[in-house]
Amino acid sequence: MRRTLIRLGLATAIAAALLGAAAVVTRPAPEDPTTVPAAQSAVRPPADLLGDRIARAQQRLRDVPGDWPGWAALGGAYLEQARITADPGLYPKAEQAAKRSLALRRDGNGDALVVLGALANARHDFPAARDHARAALTIDSFDADAYGVLTDALTQLGDAAGATSAAQRMLDLRPGLAAYTRASYDLELRGRLAEANDLMRRGLDGAVDPHDVAFCRVQLGDLAFGRGDLDTASAEYAAALSADPSSIAARHGTLRVMAARGDLRGALTGYAGLTASLPSTSALLEYAELLRLAGREAEASQQLELAEAAEGLFTANGGADGLTAAALALARNRPADAVAAASAEWKKRRHPDVADTLAWALHATGRDAEALPYAERAVAGGGHTAVHTYHLGMIQLSLGRQAEARTEIDRALRTNPYFSPLDASTARRALAGLRP
Structure with a gap:
C-alpha cells in the first residue's frame, strides 16, 4: 500500500496557526546530497525550518504562558517534528503541550483535541483518535482538521464508508493538499x-x-510504482528531489526503483545512507530483505535488530503497532509470533493491510484454510495491490486451487511485475508451473 497517514495525522495544519509553517507535509534532510540545480539546492530542509519556528513558539509561550491556542499549536509542531525526524520520543512533548492547552481552556478547545487525535493516530490508538476528532467536531462542525484526523482513524479501523464520508467532508470544507491526499488514498x-x-x-x-x-x-x-510503471515513478521521484533535495521519501522511492531494475549493488549502497538518515522500521526491513537477496545474512540480521530497536522506541513512547511486530516476526522466521501479533491487531482494526499480514502469517505456519478468508478480505474493497493479490494466489496454490491461484498470481504480476525483489521471482516461477 502506498502511504499511510497515521504516524502523524494532521499536526502540521494545527502548528501552522502559530508557527507559520508553509508545508502541509514536509521531509527531513538526507545525509547524502542528491545533485540538483543550484537554485533549488538553497531550499532549507524542513527540519531546520520547523526547529526555528518551534524555538520562536517556545519563547512566546514563556512570555505569554496562558496562550492556550499557542500550546495546542506547539503540540502539533512537536508531532510534525517527530514525523520528519522519525523520533517518537517527541510524542510525550506533543501530548504535554496539548494537555496544557486543555488545562488552560477545556470548553471550546477543538485545536487541542485535534492535536490529541493526531497523536493518537500516530501512536496507532485509532479508537481514541476517532473519539478526539468527534469531540472536536461537536465544538466546530466545520473543522476540516478534525475531519482529517477522523478520516485517518476510520480508514485504519476499517470503516470504509465512514472514512470516505469524512474525506469528502474535508474536501468540501477546505480543498487542499491535506484533503486531496486523504481522498486519493481512500480512492486507492x-x-x-x-x-x-x-x-x-x-x-x-x-x-x-x-x-x-x-x-x-x-x-x-x-x-x-504500484502499477509497475518504473519510468514514470523514477521521473516523479527525480522531480521531487529537484524541488526538495531533503526529501527522504523521494530518495526511498528512487532506491525502490533501482532495486526493481536489478541494480542491487546501487540499491544496497543507497539504503545504507537512507536508513542512516531516517531509520524507519519499513526502510530497515526493506534493506534487510535486499541484504538477504545479496547473501549478506549477518548484515541483514543487524538491520532487523535496528528495526526492532526502532519499534521498541515507538512502543516505549506510547505506540502500539501489531502490524509491524508481525512483519518483524516474519522477517525473523517466527511465524507463530507473527500470527499472534497480527491476530491481536485484527481485533483492533480491520484495515486491508492487517488482513493481508494475518493471512500471510497463517500461510507461513501452514494454516492456509484459515488464511484464505483473510486474504480474500484484503482485496474485497477493490484495492487489488500486487502484494495482496500475490499472497492470495499463493495461499490458493497451497490449497490446491490451481485455477484460482493462476488468476491471482497472474493479476499480481500484471499489476506490478516489480512488487518485491524476492517474491516477484517466486510469483513468476509459480505462474510458469500453472500454465494450462
Whole structure:
C-alpha cells in the first residue's frame, strides 16, 4: 500500500496557526546530497525550518504562558517534528503541550483535541483518535482538521464508508493538499487508481512550497510504482528531489526503483545512507530483505535488530503497532509470533493491510484454510495491490486451487511485475508451473 497517514495525522495544519509553517507535509534532510540545480539546492530542509519556528513558539509561550491556542499549536509542531525526524520520543512533548492547552481552556478547545487525535493516530490508538476528532467536531462542525484526523482513524479501523464520508467532508470544507491526499488514498483503497492519481495531480497543481511539491511528486511516484510503471515513478521521484533535495521519501522511492531494475549493488549502497538518515522500521526491513537477496545474512540480521530497536522506541513512547511486530516476526522466521501479533491487531482494526499480514502469517505456519478468508478480505474493497493479490494466489496454490491461484498470481504480476525483489521471482516461477 502506498502511504499511510497515521504516524502523524494532521499536526502540521494545527502548528501552522502559530508557527507559520508553509508545508502541509514536509521531509527531513538526507545525509547524502542528491545533485540538483543550484537554485533549488538553497531550499532549507524542513527540519531546520520547523526547529526555528518551534524555538520562536517556545519563547512566546514563556512570555505569554496562558496562550492556550499557542500550546495546542506547539503540540502539533512537536508531532510534525517527530514525523520528519522519525523520533517518537517527541510524542510525550506533543501530548504535554496539548494537555496544557486543555488545562488552560477545556470548553471550546477543538485545536487541542485535534492535536490529541493526531497523536493518537500516530501512536496507532485509532479508537481514541476517532473519539478526539468527534469531540472536536461537536465544538466546530466545520473543522476540516478534525475531519482529517477522523478520516485517518476510520480508514485504519476499517470503516470504509465512514472514512470516505469524512474525506469528502474535508474536501468540501477546505480543498487542499491535506484533503486531496486523504481522498486519493481512500480512492486507492477502493481500486480507483486513475481517480486517485488525478486528485494528487490537483494537489500538485496547487502546490507552491517546494516541500509540498516534492510531497505530491512522491505520491505520484508511489502510485506509478504500484502499477509497475518504473519510468514514470523514477521521473516523479527525480522531480521531487529537484524541488526538495531533503526529501527522504523521494530518495526511498528512487532506491525502490533501482532495486526493481536489478541494480542491487546501487540499491544496497543507497539504503545504507537512507536508513542512516531516517531509520524507519519499513526502510530497515526493506534493506534487510535486499541484504538477504545479496547473501549478506549477518548484515541483514543487524538491520532487523535496528528495526526492532526502532519499534521498541515507538512502543516505549506510547505506540502500539501489531502490524509491524508481525512483519518483524516474519522477517525473523517466527511465524507463530507473527500470527499472534497480527491476530491481536485484527481485533483492533480491520484495515486491508492487517488482513493481508494475518493471512500471510497463517500461510507461513501452514494454516492456509484459515488464511484464505483473510486474504480474500484484503482485496474485497477493490484495492487489488500486487502484494495482496500475490499472497492470495499463493495461499490458493497451497490449497490446491490451481485455477484460482493462476488468476491471482497472474493479476499480481500484471499489476506490478516489480512488487518485491524476492517474491516477484517466486510469483513468476509459480505462474510458469500453472500454465494450462
